[in-house]
Amino acid sequence: MERRFDKVMLDEFTPAQTRTTLQRIIAVNPDHLTVPDEVIETIIQFSDRYITTHFFPEKAITLLDNALVEAKMNDRSVLTTQDVASIINERYRVPMSVLTEQDNDRLFQLYERLQGQVMGQNAALKKIVTSIRVRAAGLGDMSKPLSFLLAGTPGVGKTETAKALAVHYFGDERQLIRFDMSEFKFAKQSMARFAERAAEAVKFNPYSVLLLDEIEKADPMVLDLLLQILDDGRLTNERGQTINFKDLIVVMTTNIGHQLIIERAAKSDSYRHDPQHQVTFSKNFENALLGAGLRQEFISRIGATIIFEPLEVPDVKRIIDLKLTKLNRQAQRQGYQLVYRPQDVSQLIPSFASGQEFVNERVVETHPLIDFLVDKGYRKSLGVRPLDDAIMEFVESQMATAILHERRSGQVNGHSFVFRAWGNPPDATHPRGSWQAVVTQVELPITQEEVGA
Structure with a gap:
């Protein structure tokens, strides 16, 4: 076959080429619905941003077709951005709070809202919110998910923080995907099971908080798989589909080093804020992570390790x-x-x-x-x-x-x-x-x- 046929490589359309294609389709639209220019731009932006398993122009054409049907069913003569957003929300599980980015309340009020649900962890919450805002501003590496390792004694708000992020950032408590990592502590079967369950969950909820409780209890092979997710922002499922993980917030919790944290909390403020003691604590804490079986490559891929202090x-x-x-x-x-x-x-x-x-x-x-x-x-x-x-x-x-x-x-x-x-x-x-x-x-x-x- 290779000897008898020439291979012709077709590049994906650019946004400009896609825009021209959409305008031609709209011009011959038999339903004569009006599609304003700003709606065409929204279709291009949304399909580019949220439909990651297909390519231009096909994914933009599909989104346009579905939005036209939505408008027609609602007996409207003009296609609106709300029609487009509804399709993305319903079919690609993107929360409406994410689609309406012009409403920046969820970003600028995120810290205060998290404080109302997670008590006594202001410094930790501030670090998390700062990372989210940097990401929302389009800075940093957009090809991989935000990731946090939350460390501290049990019952100080680590899991509650993940729940609060799902509610106050993604807009719904259902945007939380939770795994108890003690379920995945047996070599090969654990890796395959985790890969299948994670890929399936994220496929239908790409804009979510992925909570991995007690990360240290997972088999090292599962952590290697997580290393790929944190590094590449994607995972290929058993059917060969590439699942997008880059829009998640990955929250891992651990009780490793909790005694170090308790001992530090018992010290005076001046001791805890002394730069030399902070360096010493960081080294001791990293050694505790390594001693518990987390590899240096894995620790280095985590976006931020955040200490949750014992509650007063x-x-x-x-x-x-x-x-x-x-x-x-x-x-x-x-x-x-x-x-x-x-x-x-x-x-x-x-x-x-x-x-x-x-x-x-x-x-x-x-x-x-x-x-x-x-x-x-x-x-x-x-x-x-x-x-x-x-x-x-x-x-x-x-x-x-x-x-x-x-x-x-x-x-x-x-x-x-x-x-x-x-x-x-x-x-x-x-x-x-x-x-x-x-x-x-x-x-x-x-x-x-x-x-x-």
Whole structure:
């Protein structure tokens, strides 16, 4: 065949050639829909940017055809950029927040929005947001995905950061692709399984956060595959299709070196910010990564390694407040409410403001519920993960018991649950303390505004 035929190489059309082709197609369009010049430019830009598995002019023609059908179905005589964006959104899974780049709120408000969901990690969030903004400005290497290795003790917000990025940058919590890397710790079968699952997920969600939890637990062959993704921004699946990974944000988490991080956090600010000590910590931390089996080539390909510090008590209190606020909204949907903030409790129990209550003709020391939950549900080595168990044991279970009893007996004791703690908190001589969470049921109005919050 090679002897009998000459090979003719056809180059992909340029955007200018594609524009001319689209204009000719539009001129003979039997439906006589008007296609403004700015819409033609949008078709060229979107097909070039988001349809990476096909070539000009075919992918632009296909996008034009689909957009014309969209406009016709909506009984419009003019094709709009919204029609084009709808096709890209529906067929190529690109979030509308990405397609409407002129709305820069998601970039300029990203840091503040992440802060509202991830507590006590301002320095880490700032580094992440800076990298995203540099990328959004068209600077840096656009051929590979942004990548971050988030390191720190368990329960300090690493996974929560990935979830927050999916919501506040890509516009939807469904734009999170999550893998527990402990599932891929067995040599060859792990590599093939990870490649297949990752390629399939990213093929249908190319604009997403790819979260790889506990990266150190994966087999080295899987890490070699990740090295290719971080380096080339693409992966070929078992059917020979090249899948685009370059528009992802790859977030890897690890607990490696957590003891080093805890020890550094115990030092003074001047020690932690001393340049020489920072260099020493960086070397020790990299040695910990190498000692855990991560190869130097892999570490070098990661865009940024970011340390998540152990949480301080004020940050833990804010996290508890968020969790209780969420619980309160759930309760309000069923006609109940949770009262726990000191200012709200003081309105019902005036002596609470002075730290005491009168119970059975005696004075009891009383404290905010959040202080009690910090004691029962937070440890620096475990982060805030035990908080959910503490809230379940001391708050949710008591509310649930009362609600179910009312449903069964019909006896109403009040739809507002007022929580606080009685007794003595831990101190230097009593490390465990002797206090307990208590609740009183009263009848208070529940505002509709709070229910819908």
